[in-house]
Amino acid sequence: MTKKYMKRDKIVAHFVTFIGKETYSLLKTLTYPEKSISLPYATLKELLLNHVKCTSFECRERAKLHKMISQNNQKVRGFVLELQRRAAKFNFGDQLYVQLRDRLIAGINTPGLKRELLRMPNCSFQDTRTACINYEAVNELDIQSMKIFNTLLSRHDEIQFQCRSNLRSFYSDS
Numbered sequence: 116m117t118k119k120y121m122k123r124d125k126i127v128a129h130f131v132t133f134i135g136k137e138t139y140s141l142l143k144t145l146t147y148p149e150k151s152i153s154l155p156y157a158t159l160k161e162l163l164l165n166h167v168k169c170t171s172f173e174c175r176e177r178a179k180l181h182k183m184i185s186q187n188n189q190k191v192r193g194f195v196l197e198l199q200r201r202a203a204k205f206n207f208g209d210q211l212y213v214q215l216r217d218r219l220i221a222g223i224n225t226p227g228l229k230r231e232l233l234r235m236p237n238c239s240f241q242d243t244r245t246a247c248i249n250y251e252a253v254n255e256l257d258i259q260s261m262k263i264f265n266t267l268l269s270r271h272d273e274i275q276f277q278c279r280s281n282l283r284s285f286y287s288d289s
Contacts, residue, residue: 126156138163176204184222191247195219216240223247 131139131152142151145162180201185194198218207214220232220243228250232243 124152127152127154127159130156130159134163141166173205176201180205181218183218185224187224191223191244191251194222195244195247198222212240216243219243219247225250 131142134142139151142159142163145151145166146154146159151159180198183194183198183201185191195215198215202211202215202218216239219240220229223229223232228247231250232238232246235242235246238246
């Protein structure tokens with residue numbers, strides 16, 4: 116045995132001793148079928164770090180995705196883009212559009228729209244997205260129509276008031 120090999124064995128032995136019983140058990144699982152003591156320190160360290168980093172990061176990010184709710188003033192397109200951006204970080208495989216559809220329905224904070232979406236049988240993500248965008252467009256048109264109606268009504272009231280004033284002045288002059 117060379118000094119370099121002995122030194123490597125000591126580092127691995129110290130590392131395995133230092134990490135404790137539970138982490139060593141995890142390390143054995145990660146290195147199976149090889150023995151963890153036969154692998155270099157750098158490999159063992161990388162295996163443990165990747166296991167912890169990926170798991171906690173992915174769980175945290177998935178939790179953020181599943182908690183997403185559209186903000187009061189947020190447009191549906193913006194909410195959908197944010198959902199898709201966050202979902203792209205994960206490997207949902209063939210479940211991607213099912214997850215996006217479910218999160219879109221759960222994340223909509225408009226009760227009427229949510230009821231309509233839940234009534235739709237066998238809807239896809241695309242159908243749900245289209246229904247949301249259409250609902251939003253109709254609501255915007257309703258709001259614009261109400262604004263126009265209110266403007267016309269106030270103009271009508273002004274004209275009526277002006278006519279009454281003109282009539283009063285006409286009758287008072289005669």
